[in-house]
Amino acid sequence: MKTLLQTLLLETLPHSLDSVLFNYINVVLPAVEQEFGRASTFCRTKSYWKTLTQEQNQTRQLISSDKHLNQSLLINILNSLLIVWSLIPLLNEELALSKDEKCLLCVWFTLQGYNSCYSSRVTAPLLTPDINLGEVLNLDMFWPQWREYLPEIDYLTQITLQNSDNNTSAKRNGFRVPDQRLRLTLHPLLSFSTIAAQLTSPVDIVTTSAGDRLPALLKELGIDRTLIYHRLRNCTGLLTNSIHNAVLNFTEKLNWQPILCFTEGVVYLAPRGFNLLNRMDLQQFIWEQISDQLVTNMLVGEIGFKRDGKGLKAAPQILELLSPAQLIQGLPSIVEATIKNEIDPATPKRLMNLSITTLERKFLSQGADLRSDRIAEFIIFLQKQFFRSNSEFIAWILEQLGIQSAITWEQAQIHTGGVNLGWYHAAAYYVANSPHLDLRSVTRKLQEIASRLTIWAEEKKLFPVLTSATREAFDRYLVQYLELPGWDSPESSFEHELATYMAAKTKAARQPICSLSSGEFVSEAQMASVVPFKPQQYSNKNPLGGRQLKRGISKIWSLEMLLRQAFWSFSPGKLEERQPVFLYFSPTFAHAPPVTKVIHILAKQLERVNLWKIRRFWQEHGMDANALRFYPWLKNELNSNEESQHNLTFLAMTYTTTKGKNNDRCLD
Incomplete structure (x- = not known):
């Protein structure tokens, strides 16, 4: 029975997936999930620390305080492998990998995971493993001759993790893989993926010493590409997702290949000598992508309209997005x-x-x-x-x-x-x-x-000229928060935000301050056709000394609320009756583009999942978290073609209420 992670990967990776990686996901990955699923990248046993000298213990204390060490070991192994596989197609014919070399890479990452968790040795040689790895991690089924390559694995470990070409534990003349291949091809691949998988922000490629090493490794591999990034220094939810996806769609036409994804943005491999993106062109494209989605839903009455006792009412954005x-x-x-x-x-x-x-x-x-x-x-x-x-x-x-x-x-x-x-x-x-x-x-x-x-x-020329305060606010938002190399850094918005805040806090202010984002952008009164919450919720931002309970919302958060209505299909003002649960997927570290598709599909599936059935399943399996890997999460057959576009999704929603009769009405 396949695990959830296996199923999602096999459904989202291309049908032309390399046979070695396909075999690894089928054979080894379930064992890696079992062994390393709840381990961090730095989880040495007590016996390991006893062997360290005082100087080494001081180093350990510095390392253990590093935020990088909180990364999941399973995800670190998976992302590292997928990053390597994104580079392999870019290698020239002379550096192309054989099947055994690809298998060697897979085993190397897997053994590093084992060594990180269980090995008691300081220098990390794996010539005599402590356990029967071939059985526990299914390596024998994956690559029966993997033990014959332990000298190469030890050598690569020393020169990759210790950045040294001195090896005293292995005789190079006993290698099955030529020494030159190890040093000039496999070593740069492993080094690139090991470093990249530890980055926490797209800007790390230009602000950290680790990121500075990546271009040199690409040069060693003969990959004539430049690393570049985009970053959005603010997060609202679905609006953030939409901006990321619009930038991905824009850069795809320029042959920018995504290689590292983050909650904040993406790192690309761009053709050398590329032209910097024009800010106005990109802003126009992003706006069209988002507004077209909203307009489509508006024109069929799904969002932006609400009828009350005084008739049909439209959100202000209706008259700004539609002529x-x-x-x-x-x-x-x-x-x-x-x-x-x-x-x-x-x-x-x-x-x-x-x-x-x-x-x-x-x-x-x-x-x-x-x-x-x-x-x-x-x-x-x-x-x-x-x-x-x-x-x-x-x-x-x-x-x-x-x-x-x-x-x-x-x-x-x-x-x-x-x-x-x-x-x-x-x-x-x-x-x-x-x-x-x-x-x-x-x-x-x-x-x-x-x-x-x-x-x-x-x-008769009776129509007014179309203006859009929402578009103007959105452009200011992008100028303030969307970052690409070569763009001028915007001035701080503190003075503007302070003036907006002070104006909204006066009794004479016509509109209350935005209840969701404070005072950065000018707000308007919350409309029942925009905000999904019940009336008078989240009303703590009132004018000083005032008694009225009025809610404000900025143009930016109005867009966010309309996008939530469009993507999640609910009636405004009635969302809370369905007892929503918001699900945030916020990977702390870099992850490979295939993982973004996994997150996107999982988010879509979780919107339809029944939390009460999951609760019952979990109880029946003794509250064992490991059992949840085999729960039938995916209710609908996945359509790989439908999900082929870039999608950075870090926010989803499901409900705790159920339709019809159900005895499971509350969580114990």
Whole structure:
């Protein structure tokens, strides 16, 4: 039975995967998971420390305080191997590896893991292993002749980990692999991956001595590439993921190959002599990638819209991302997706507030249902957003419905309590006068009106010029936080943030400070169509001395909340009822690009997982964490083609509530 890690790797790695690596994942990786899954990269036994001299113990104390030593040994081995395999295709024909040399690399990393955990020797020779590694780690099945290469493994260990070419424990003339191959090919490969797997930030390649060694190792391997990075020095969640993925898509066209991935960004192998990225071009591309995703969901009514007692309301971002023509053309579909109160339509209640005769009320009751609701909300929304002060619009709509002789201009504009009752009156009359009109016909009619209205308004130049405060804030955000080599460093935003904060804290401030990010960016009032939380949650950021409970949200966090609605498919204001659990995947160290695909698919699968079943499974297996490796996490068949694009995913969500009857309602 395959483990979760095995399954994800085999599904996400290319079908043309090297046979040696494929065999390693199938045969050795499960044993490595078992032995090293919960070990760190530095977990020597007590007997090991007893053999150290006082000087060596002082060195040990310095090493053990290093944050690098908290890395998972299993993940360190896996990432190191995958990093090596990303370099192998770039080697020229003279340096190309044989099958035995590839096997040697795999065994070397595996034995270093064993040596890190269990060996009591200081110099780390493995000529006489303490345990039957061939059986415990399945090395005999993977590569039966691995013991014959122990001299090469010892030699590589000494020159790679100790950076020395002096070897007193092995006779070089007894090597099966030529000494030149060991020193000039395998040693640089092992050194590169060993160093790279310990980096904690993309900027380490230019700010640390370890990172400084990597270009020299590439030169030794004859790889004519340059290391370059991008970093985002801020994390919001899905917006961060989206920015990373947009940069990956942009650089892919420039032949930049991702080789190291981090929560903060990516390190690439770029062609030598590449041109620096133009900041404006990249910002435009990132914005298009993110806004296109939101626009797609907005135009089908999935995000940005909410209907309350006073009608259909749109998030401010709707009017900033969509042109008036786009919004009007998409409004029939939005109305259809948003207004679904067939059991309890609003039209009958609205008609009760009109002063009309009993006979007319009886006639209108034939059309007082969901059909009228949709027509009325469609017209009311258009008038509020684009034609509030245009008297021609009213007559034009009445004419399009063919009811201009029955409903007057004044009747169409009767308001009570902030609700336009007149358009409900007009909609009910139109429906009652068209007895065979069904919901599909209503949508088609609205689409017809929308197309004609767009042409009419454009001819009369009634549409406002499209502006986007969200785009402006997003560009400032990228200038402040997105970093690439060669770009000018932005000035500190402290003064701007302080001014924004002080202005928001005054009683005269119209908008409260952002409840999620404090005062870095100017905020606006939180809209129910944007924020997924219940009203008045997270309201601790109020003007000093004020009593009102008002929540603010910046344009940046509005984008984040809309992206969460788009990717996680939930209704705004109702998220907390489903008791969400947010899952953060934040690797501390560098990881190979294939692991990012594993994280992405796992995040998608965990959104559908049933936490109660996992709890029951865990209890049935004696609360053994190791048993969770074999839990059937992947409920849906993976589609490798669908997941082939770059995806840096470090945030997912699942729920603790269940649908239907279930006895497991609380966690013990």
